[in-house]
Amino acid sequence: MLSTTNSQNASIFVDLPLISISSGSLEFLKWFAFLAMIADHVDVFLFNRQMPFLYEIGRLAMPIFMMVLVYNLAQSAIDNHQSYWRVARRLFVYGLISIPIIYLLRQNAGLSETFPLNILFTLLVVTLFCQLWEGGTTRDYTLAILFLLAGGIFVEYFWPGLLFGVSVWTYFRYRNWYFFLGVGIPALGLICLLNGNLWAIASIPIILVLSKIRIKFPRLRHIFYVLYPLHLGLLLAVQLLIQN
Numbered sequence: 001m002l003s004t005t006n007s008q009n010a011s012i013f014v015d016l017p018l019i020s021i022s023s024g025s026l027e028f029l030k031w032f033a034f035l036a037m038i039a040d041h042v043d044v045f046l047f048n049r050q051m052p053f054l055y056e057i058g059r060l061a062m063p064i065f066m067m068v069l070v071y072n073l074a075q076s077a078i079d080n081h082q083s084y085w086r087v088a089r090r091l092f093v094y095g096l097i098s099i100p101i102i103y104l105l106r107q108n109a110g111l112s113e114t115f116p117l118n119i120l121f122t123l124l125v126v127t128l129f130c131q132l133w134e135g136g137t138t139r140d141y142t143l144a145i146l147f148l149l150a151g152g153i154f155v156e157y158f159w160p161g162l163l164f165g166v167s168v169w170t171y172f173r174y175r176n177w178y179f180f181l182g183v184g185i186p187a188l189g190l191i192c193l194l195n196g197n198l199w200a201i202a203s204i205p206i207i208l209v210l211s212k213i214r215i216k217f218p219r220l221r222h223i224f225y226v227l228y229p230l231h232l233g234l235l236l237a238v239q240l241l242i243q244n
Contacts, residue, residue: 018175021071024217025210029068030224031217032206037061037119038231045105045235046242056199062119062157063188063203066165069123073130074172084131088124090225095120098229101236108239116156120228125151126165130173160190 021029040058043051069087076083098118106113125148132144148166152159167184170176191200 018172019208019211021207021211022214023219024215025213026068026071027217027219028215029064029207029210033061033064033068034224034227036064041105041232041235044111045109045239048109056197059192059195059197059199060203060206062122062161063164063191063200064206065119066123066126066161067168067203067207070126070130070165070169071172073127074169077130077134077173084127084134088127088131090222091120091124091127094225094228095124098232101229101232105232105236105239108236108243115154116158117154118228119156120225121151122155122157122161123165125155125162126169129162129166130169157191157194160187160194163187164191 036057036059039054040061043049043054043058047054049055073084073087095118098120102118103114129144129148129151132140132147134140148159148162152162155161157164164184164187167180167187171180171184188200188204192198
């Protein structure tokens with residue numbers, strides 16, 4: 001069991017520090033990850049992975065997006081568990097909108113695969129796992145684990161991406177360093193194996209550094225949900241112009 005909502009059980013994890021990140025620094029991290037993702041998508045869909053360093057920079061996007069997501073989930077869940085469902089609905093809607101756009105981008109780039117589903121579904125599976133786990137019953141724990149196992153078949157970064165997200169969430173939610181070190185770090189290693197490089201590891205020191213800096217950065221609520229399919233649509237338009 002990862003942890004429980006019982007404060008007595010959670011207290012065994014307080015002997016190690018909990019990272020705190022300011023709202024402005026979180027917003028800066030999201031923009032940084034979004035730009036890294038755009039760099040990756042430009043490289044894949046417009047330049048056939050021939051542009052130097054863009055693929056490597058793109059490997060930072062998922063771990064940072066995941067850590068920011070679960071940090072926000074853990075913070076909001078302290079007062080309101082329903083926040084999970086609100087986030088999950090947005091991830092599902094915009095992830096669904098993005099599916100046909102990504103399919104066309106892949107086809108035009110000569111990539112025939114339909115799966116895995118886009119990164120919003122990876123974030124969605126982690127979010128729903130956290131919601132189920134918060135239920136606190138054996139049934140909730142069982143459903144959460146089964147959902148994680150099934151979701152890993154279909155989403156981007158598969159089970160390593162999901163386990164990384166869940167392990168970071170248990171750290172932020174329950175101060176569970178042990179699960180993060182024992183599962184999250186090996187999962188990040190597997191992500192690096194999938195990527196073919198070690199750039200994803202750089203997301204950890206980036207988060208640590210930003211936790212020590214209070215950046216004043218304006219927050220635009222829900223903008224990244226809209227920007228995800230929007231930037232893909234723009235890339236598709238450019239792709240079609242180039243090919244024609």
